[in-house]
Amino acid sequence: MHSVIASPQEEKYLVAHPGARAGLQIPSRYYRELAAAVDAALDVPPWLVDAARGAWGLNLAGERSDRVLVVRPETTLGYSRATWEINKGCNFNCEHCFLESRPFDGLTPADKIRLLDMLRDAGVLWLQITGGEPLIDPGFPDAYRHAYRAGMLIEILTNGSRLHRHVELLADMPPHKVTVSLYGATPESFDGLTRTKGSFKNTIRGLDAARAAGIPIEMTLIITKYSADEVPQMRALAEQYAVAHNEFSNISPTYTGGPDPLATQAPEYLDKTAIFSGCPAGHTFFHVDPKGYATMCKVGREHPIPLMVEGLDGLTRLPAIADAQMLRTGGCNGCKLSATCRVCRPLARAYQEAEAPLNTYCQHGD
Structure with missing residues (x-):
C-alpha cells in the first residue's frame, strides 16, 4: 500500500500523504527523480525520507519506491479536482435537498472503474465522492479502493448514517476528508428535516464508529427552520465529534430552479458570503453525475458532456461551456x-x- 503520492498539478508538482491535510511542493527535477526511482524499483531518495519524516512523521528509510510511492503521470488537461455523484439515491428524504429527484441508478461497476481511470488521466488529484448518499451505493467500496490506489486524495460527503459499515475500509485506506452533514441536535429537528425516522440515531452511530476507528471527521452544520434554535447544541456536537466544522444556512432552490427547498430557510441565519470574484469551474475542476456526464459544477449543468461516449476529448469543450454559463x-x-x-x-x-x-x-x- 502506498504511503506517498507525487503528482503534477497545473504548473506545480506536489507530494502528499493519504490522510494528511498538509502536502509538499517539489521542483520538477524531484518529480522526475521519483518517477525514475519507481520505474527502477530503487530505494526512496534521501530528500523524500527527510521530508516525509518532518511533514508527517513517516519513516520511509530503506523502503523501495515502487512499494510506497504512486507517481501520477503528467497530462495535457489541467484538471486537479472533480466531484462525482456516484449515485443520486439516498436513504434520507431531506426537505432542503438541492436535487430535484433522487433516483437510485448509476454506472455499472465496470463503468465506474472506467470513469475513475478517466478522472485520473485528466489530472484529478482531489476527488470528492458525493450523492445522494454515496455510502449506500453497493459499488462504493470497490470504487473507493480503485480511486485510492490510483493516487487520488478522496473526500466523502455523507450523512453519516452508514459510516459504521465502512470504517474498516477507511481506516485501511485513509481518505483526505470525511465530511458529515448534521441536520439538528435532536431526533425531532433532525428527523423532521430528513423526513426519515431514526436518521439522527443512525448518524450518531456512524460518528461513534468513526471516532472509535480513529477516522477524523469534519462536519457541516445545516441550519434550517428545524434547527435554528439548536445551533449551540449542534456546535457542541461538532466539538465532540469533529476536528473542524463549518455552518451552512443559505439553502438554495434545486439546481433546476425548483423553489420547494427555500421553505426550509432560517431567515435569521442567512449570511452574507464573500463577494464572488470568479470561479475556475470547468477550467481546473468539474462535476460528474451518476451516468458519467461532466458539467462545470454541481449547479451549472447545462450542455453535459457524455464522458462514457466521448472520453477525455469531451472535456476540451468544457471551459467554453462554463464561460457561457x-x-x-x-x-x-x-x-x-x-x-x-x-x-x-x-x-x-x-x-x-x-x-x-x-x-x-x-x-x-x-
Whole structure:
C-alpha cells in the first residue's frame, strides 16, 4: 500500500500523504527523480525520507519506491479536482435537498472503474465522492479502493448514517476528508428535516464508529427552520465529534430552479458570503453525475458532456461551456451592483427560475 503520492498539478508538482491535510511542493527535477526511482524499483531518495519524516512523521528509510510511492503521470488537461455523484439515491428524504429527484441508478461497476481511470488521466488529484448518499451505493467500496490506489486524495460527503459499515475500509485506506452533514441536535429537528425516522440515531452511530476507528471527521452544520434554535447544541456536537466544522444556512432552490427547498430557510441565519470574484469551474475542476456526464459544477449543468461516449476529448469543450454559463442573464443582466455580487451566475439563475425573493439570495434585495 502506498504511503506517498507525487503528482503534477497545473504548473506545480506536489507530494502528499493519504490522510494528511498538509502536502509538499517539489521542483520538477524531484518529480522526475521519483518517477525514475519507481520505474527502477530503487530505494526512496534521501530528500523524500527527510521530508516525509518532518511533514508527517513517516519513516520511509530503506523502503523501495515502487512499494510506497504512486507517481501520477503528467497530462495535457489541467484538471486537479472533480466531484462525482456516484449515485443520486439516498436513504434520507431531506426537505432542503438541492436535487430535484433522487433516483437510485448509476454506472455499472465496470463503468465506474472506467470513469475513475478517466478522472485520473485528466489530472484529478482531489476527488470528492458525493450523492445522494454515496455510502449506500453497493459499488462504493470497490470504487473507493480503485480511486485510492490510483493516487487520488478522496473526500466523502455523507450523512453519516452508514459510516459504521465502512470504517474498516477507511481506516485501511485513509481518505483526505470525511465530511458529515448534521441536520439538528435532536431526533425531532433532525428527523423532521430528513423526513426519515431514526436518521439522527443512525448518524450518531456512524460518528461513534468513526471516532472509535480513529477516522477524523469534519462536519457541516445545516441550519434550517428545524434547527435554528439548536445551533449551540449542534456546535457542541461538532466539538465532540469533529476536528473542524463549518455552518451552512443559505439553502438554495434545486439546481433546476425548483423553489420547494427555500421553505426550509432560517431567515435569521442567512449570511452574507464573500463577494464572488470568479470561479475556475470547468477550467481546473468539474462535476460528474451518476451516468458519467461532466458539467462545470454541481449547479451549472447545462450542455453535459457524455464522458462514457466521448472520453477525455469531451472535456476540451468544457471551459467554453462554463464561460457561457457565467455570463449575467435574466434578473441580473445590467445590474449596476454586479461588482459586489455574492452569488455565482448558475446559482443566481436557479434562484431566479424559482422566483425566489431577492432577499433570499441577493444582498441588494433589501
